[in-house]
Amino acid sequence: METPERMTAITRLMREHHGDIDERPSEPRDPYRTLIGCVLSHRTRDENSSRAARNLFAEIEGPLDLLTMKPDTLKELIRCSGFFNQKARSIVAISRVLVDNFGGMVPDDRETLMGLPGVGPKTADIVLSHAFQKPAIAVDVHVSRVARRLGLAPNDAGPERVKEALERLVPPDLYRFVDNAFVRHGKEFCRNSNPRCSGCFLIELCTIPGSQSR
DNA sequence: ATCCCGAGGG
DNA sequence: CCCTCTGGAT
Structure with a gap:
């Protein structure tokens, strides 16, 4: 996969999912x-x-x-x-x-x-x-899972490697929007068990087997 | 019974 | 890396 496609995937995620988690609001x-x-x-x-x-x-x-x-x-x-x-x-x-x-x-x-x-x-x-509005990407289980499934990080990557991979793909001024976007996507579509692949707008990038028919 | 936005210790 | 901690909600 080309880097521009990955960038597009991340951009689409961040556009789709805004900060609506309690301690991660849009405003600081x-x-x-x-x-x-x-x-x-x-x-x-x-x-x-x-x-x-x-x-x-x-x-x-x-x-x-x-x-x-x-x-x-x-x-x-x-x-x-x-x-x-x-x-x-x-x-x-x-x-x-x-x-x-x-x-x-x-x-x-x-x-x-x-x-x-x-x-x-x-x-x-x-x-x-x-x-503090500093450039940091917070990685939790959702971020890791979604990033791996989208092929943005190796499927055996731990949190630290996921973080490094995303830091290379996202401009620093957008780091703080990554966690909300990935977490939201991970909860709504790309769930750990029983993913709703049919509603996922990034299904063409997905690497998990069987995703195209679920 | 199973899931849920981790951290700390071995 | 794997194990444990430790509770409410559905």
Whole structure:
């Protein structure tokens, strides 16, 4: 496949799917909210993590408020997202570090972000790209799967290799739109199980066997 | 029973 | 790279 075709595929994806995921809105949002929203979203359905984020941020403004909250109150607010014990611990730990070491501000470089408890590559890249408008591509399971199926990355590529592949194909000023586009496509059409190939507008590029007749 | 926007540890 | 952590919603 020629590079122009791949570029077209990505461009079409980004045109089709806009930012409508809670902590990845089209417009940049408060870094702290973005960060905590990512923690709440770990391995949970977006409706549930979004509800938890709205519940929580109806009560607080920033890390200082959060640290004054009773642990049970916090857990109750985020319960609907599941894994609430682990998430509550992580949210408190992060807020503690932010207040103690960073003046209550969220750091804007990748290394420091990934040093925070419960913050890995995906969360760091979401915060960098969406809250700070920095050129970073956030890769989650949807991005990886869709990129591999479209032949944009080798089918045995892990998150890091997928990221490198996409960085070579997308202009840096568009990096922050990649995750929403791929995630949306991955949820609506290119699902992990039972993909809706018949509705996919990129089916001619698909590499998975049987996709043309599904 | 199965799925869901990961991170950390071995 | 694989395993575990750990809960709600359908």
